[in-house]
Amino acid sequence: MNRFHNKGLKGIVSKLQHFQQNKLRYEILFLVCYFIINATILATSVVMEAQRKSDNLPFELWEPFIWEYTSALSTLMLFPCIIFFLNKAPLNWQKIKQSLAIYFAASSLFSVSHVAIMVALRKLIYLSQAGSYDFGNIAYEMLYEYRKDLWAFIFFVAAIHAYRFILSRLYGEANPIQEGEEEKTTDAPVSIERLLVKKLGKEFIINVTDVEWMESSGNYVNLYINDRIYPLRSTLGKLSEQLIDKGFCRIHRSHAVKLDAIESITPLSSGDSEIKLKSGKVLNLSRRYKEHFKLSLT
Known part of the structure; x- marks a missing residue:
């Protein structure tokens, strides 16, 4: 029994080492797949909902896919910025109000950047199809988008922290072994x-x-x-x-x-x-x- 247990443990360790060596590739692959699948589901939902209400679609069939894919692509482009922000400004539970204010400002910047990239991509695509894209009333649409972007930002922050916590347990986080109990008397x-x-x-x-x-x-x-x-x-x-x-x-x-x-x-x-x-x-x-x-x- 112990022989099979050790063999299984070695197999898990081997897979973890393979993942560690190719960690960035797997992370990028997962994010790309997640955003493509999520965008496809949202786009088809828009089409199905419109078909439920009327036999004639109020838009071209390709348009919902452009809307959702440009939103997903702009979010994917900003994802490294979210990770950079979390590394530079981790949550400080001792100064939680200050941290929440910083994170609120970051979520606002994320939303503005997301909308700017998304709208720019849509305008370029519509222009290539000899059409034009109208974002609508800016104040209303920005509020509408921020409502979604705030939830997405919170989800990403929580997911990244959970992912890092799981990896730390699987990888085996290293900790220095203290040599003796003497108190540190210098700043060295x-x-x-x-x-x-x-x-x-x-x-x-x-x-x-x-x-x-x-x-x-x-x-x-x-x-x-x-x-x-x-x-x-x-x-x-x-x-x-x-x-x-x-x-x-x-x-x-x-x-x-x-x-x-x-x-x-x-x-x-x-x-x-x-x-x-x-x-x-x-x-x-x-x-x-x-x-x-x-x-x-x-």
């Missing part, structure tokens, strides 16, 4: 030796010296060890300082690398360089961090 960064990872009902101890490179990901830093990824709640700047005595160096605003994991460095005509790791991974060395990187090598 506390060095990290090992990490504790709780994943799929088990606990793992990871030495930070096994980490090959690190990548900033919102409120987390993804730690790469071979083909595995462990998220740690921190900023890349702070974590790089904590691991500087372990031979890590920041090489980009989004990346840091362990110096012993580097195989070769290739200068580029742009002034940047490519760093190839022994694992085969290629990272960009930004001009901004090149001088600091050279000093780290000495």
Whole structure:
């Protein structure tokens, strides 16, 4: 029984690792499929409702699909902005009124941007069909659209938080293991030796010296060890300082690398360089961090 259990657990871990390595592709695929399916259902609902009321449609059959697809496309284009906003302005429960005011302002900006892109796309499409698109009374239509966009914004925020929470439990969020009980008496960064990872009902101890490179990901830093990824709640700047005595160096605003994991460095005509790791991974060395990187090598 234990043999089959362990085999099944390894299979789950393998699938999680595959998902981690292709996470962005799967996320984009899911979002595109979701918006296409949702827009198609809404468009066909408009057609069916109109047919129920009259045998003659008050619009061309293709128009509801243009209305819904342009709305979906504009939302899809703005989705990275929502994620960026959540990373920069996470909900602060200690200052909830201030956070709600910021989120209300963000939802208003989201709605205005959504409508602007949507209407622009519709006007271009109608123009290509030798027609014209009339948005209607701006004040009324903006209020009408904001009513829907506010609910969509709330749904997206909740869905993103739920998605991140589930991933943190499946991936196994890493946490530094405190060395001793001494109180911190200086402002210097506390060095990290090992990490504790709780994943799929088990606990793992990871030495930070096994980490090959690190990548900033919102409120987390993804730690790469071979083909595995462990998220740690921190900023890349702070974590790089904590691991500087372990031979890590920041090489980009989004990346840091362990110096012993580097195989070769290739200068580029742009002034940047490519760093190839022994694992085969290629990272960009930004001009901004090149001088600091050279000093780290000495």
